[in-house]
Amino acid sequence: MPRVVFTANLKRHTDCAEKTVSGKTVLEALRQVFQENPKLKSYVLDEQDRLRKHMVIFVDGQTIQDRETLSDDVRNDSEIYVMQALSGG
Amino acid sequence: MSEKLFLATRKGFFTLKKKTDRWSIDDVAFLGNNATMCFQDLRDRALYVAFDHGHFGVKLHRSDDDGKTWKELSPPAFPKVLEDAEEKPSVSEIWSLESAGPDKVGSLWAGTIPGGLFHSADRGDSWQLVTSLWNREERKEWFGGGKDFPGIHSICVDPRDSDKVMLGVSCGGVWVTENSGETWNCKAEGMRAEYMPPERTHDPNIQDPHILVQCPGHPDALWVQHHNGIFKSTDCANSWQEIENPAVSPFGFATAVHPTDPQTAWFVPGVKDECRVPVDGKLVVTRTTDGGKSFDVLGEGLPQEHCYDIVFRHCLAIDSTGSQLAMGSSTGSLWISENGGENWLNVAQHLPQIYCVRFAN
Numbered sequence: 001m002p003r004v005v006f007t008a009n010l011k012r013h014t015d016c017a018e019k020t021v022s023g024k025t026v027l028e029a030l031r032q033v034f035q036e037n038p039k040l041k042s043y044v045l046d047e048q049d050r051l052r053k054h055m056v057i058f059v060d061g062q063t064i065q066d067r068e069t070l071s072d073d074v075r076n077d078s079e080i081y082v083m084q085a086l087s088g089g
Numbered sequence: 090m091s092e093k094l095f096l097a098t099r100k101g102f103f104t105l106k107k108k109t110d111r112w113s114i115d116d117v118a119f120l121g122n123n124a125t126m127c128f129q130d131l132r133d134r135a136l137y138v139a140f141d142h143g144h145f146g147v148k149l150h151r152s153d154d155d156g157k158t159w160k161e162l163s164p165p166a167f168p169k170v171l172e173d174a175e176e177k178p179s180v181s182e183i184w185s186l187e188s189a190g191p192d193k194v195g196s197l198w199a200g201t202i203p204g205g206l207f208h209s210a211d212r213g214d215s216w217q218l219v220t221s222l223w224n225r226e227e228r229k230e231w232f233g234g235g236k237d238f239p240g241i242h243s244i245c246v247d248p249r250d251s252d253k254v255m256l257g258v259s260c261g262g263v264w265v266t267e268n269s270g271e272t273w274n275c276k277a278e279g280m281r282a283e284y285m286p287p288e289r290t291h292d293p294n295i296q297d298p299h300i301l302v303q304c305p306g307h308p309d310a311l312w313v314q315h316h317n318g319i320f321k322s323t324d325c326a327n328s329w330q331e332i333e334n335p336a337v338s339p340f341g342f343a344t345a346v347h348p349t350d351p352q353t354a355w356f357v358p359g360v361k362d363e364c365r366v367p368v369d370g371k372l373v374v375t376r377t378t379d380g381g382k383s384f385d386v387l388g389e390g391l392p393q394e395h396c397y398d399i400v401f402r403h404c405l406a407i408d409s410t411g412s413q414l415a416m417g418s419s420t421g422s423l424w425i426s427e428n429g430g431e432n433w434l435n436v437a438q439h440l441p442q443i444y445c446v447r448f449a450n
Contacts, residue, residue: 013145039161043145046179047166054144069172084144 002029002078006040009084014039026057027070029080044082054088057081090427091408093449094415095136097124100441102138104156105423112425112436116156124444126403128186130212131450132194137213139164139183139199147180147201151213165199165207165216178203182236185403187244189269190251200241200256204231208270219270227261227275227294234259234297234316242402243301247308247325255326257301257313262293263326279329283317284362300402302346302354310351314344314402316362321381323351336375336384337368343405345414352380355407355414355430357400365399372396374405374416374430390433391424398422403445417443 002023006016015037023029027049034041046052051067058064058081064072074080092107093115102124104116119138126139136152138159149164167178182202189196189208199207199216206219222228231239236259243257252269255276262277277293285295297316304310311322318339319332332339338358347353356375359365367373373388392398398418406415414426416433421440424433 010145013142013148042148042164042166043142046146048169048177048179050177050179052144052146088144 001076002074002080004029004033004080004082006044007081007083010040010043013043016040023074025070026059026064026066026072026074026080029074030070030082054085056083056085058083090410090413091448094406095127095129095445095447095449096417096423096440096443097127097138097403097445098417098421098441098443099123102127102156103440105437112434114437118156118159119150126183126186127445127447128188129447129450130188130197132188132191133212134450135212137186137197139186141182147183149183149213162213163215165201165205165209165218167205167218178205180205181238182240184240184242185244187246189254190246193251198244198246198254200244202233202236202240203238204228204240204258204261206241206244206256206270221270222256222264222266222273225273230292230294231258231261232295234299243298245301245303245311247303248305249308255301255303255311257298259299260295260297260316262296263298263301263313265326276326277329278327279322279331280313280315280320281318281331299342300344302344304346304348304351306349307351310346312344312346312354314341314356316340319344319356319381321354323380332377332381335381336386337373340365341400342402343400343416344402345405345407347411348407348409349411350378353378353411353429354381355405357405357416359399366397367399370395370397372398372418374414374426374433376430385430387430387433389431390426390435401444404443406446406448408448413448415446415448417446419443 005018010016021029021032096103101120102118106115128137140148147164149162150159152159180201185200197209207216209216245255247253256264265276275293277296280296298313309325313320319335320329340361341358345355371393372391375384398420404417417423423437426433
């Protein structure tokens with residue numbers, strides 16, 4: 001099952017322990033995390049559910065292509081890293 | 090005079106107190122976080138601090154015990170739109186935050202970038218977009234002034250009638266409601282935009298007031314530091330007059346008006362928009378006491394050579410006596426005057442970039 005890991009810099013704002021989830025896309029995987037921790041969602045996605053401008057998501061080491069709807073596929077053994085982009089300083 | 094003030098800065102929220110005639114930093118909260126706006130509600134003394142976390146978006150916190158503890162609130166946020174919507178807005182900064190009036194307990198207004206106005210009826214626990222303004226066709230002509238998108242930086246609630254609210258928008262002019270947000274009118278006739286082609290120079294809808302302030306004791310009197318000049322109104326925004334020959338420079342960001350004397354206002358000039366530093370390296374505050382006919386240039390206690398501080402639009406505060414001013418700068422310096430700007434005392438240096446200065450209740 002895919003594993004979601006969040007940047008440690010989020011810890012000062014909210015719980016963000018890594019989670020093992022199900023799902024075939026990045027969005028499906030994240031939705032499960034946000035269901036348990038709704039506050040975390042607003043730190044990663046904006047109010048239109050887009051990935052925030054200075055956040056980046058890696059799936060198995062590759063940045064996702066679809067920052068608008070997060071439709072990138074994930075495999076059963078995928079590792080999803082939700083990180084701060086350096087563009088944000 | 091006030092003996093406490095608040096600073097929203099690039100790296101945290103600071104509280105300063107005056108003890109035995111000396112100002113000092115009393116508390117630092119949210120260290121490392123980018124605080125864009127702060128506000129103390131005079132009705133219940135609650136403190137609000139807004140953040141732009143950059144990576145993690147806009148957040149809002151409230152304290153009901155003078156800053157000892159904080160509660161994270163839901164920040165103003167746009168409703169989710171359909172996937173094929175032409176516009177998909179997202180709040181990138183809370184740029185103004187004010188009480189909706191002494192008679193509207195618990196009600197707040199928040200102005201944001203990209204130009205949404207929000208209202209809360211429950212002390213910031215939840216917010217609603219004011220669609221009557223957001224849906225105005227004229228908004229499509231607004232544009233960013235120093236920011237990627239337009240923003241509401243000034244909210245003036247008429248002390249005579251809290252249903253009357255005036256907004257300053259960069260770049261979108263001055264907008265006024267007389268019915269608590271049901272309907273709006275753009276009221277910037279008389280302003281002038283040098284950055285527009287000739288046929289649009291006087292278009293009210295694209296003016297760039299940097300800050301709009303209202304004299305509490307004479308609410309028909311308004312002052313605006315604009316992108317290319319100083320403007321005043323004596324008829325509650327129905328018309329604006331440009332101040333001829335403002336001292337030192339017509340460019341600046343911050344403005345303060347005396348709480349009871351509408352003829353007295355302060356400004357902090359910079360060279361011009363292409364060069365945003367003090368003129369000749371001298372930081373000065375200019376003050377008019379005759380409605381803009383003449384100005385005093387006040388620099389006693391302020392750096393007078395090789396000074397490159399800029400005082401951003403929310404960084405010149407005046408207390409309720411009209412004698413005490415506080416000014417915070419882009420280099421993290423803070424000055425206080427207790428005599429209307431005649432003399433200034435540098436009470437803090439090396440702070441983070443200061444974005445908002447407010448005297449405490």
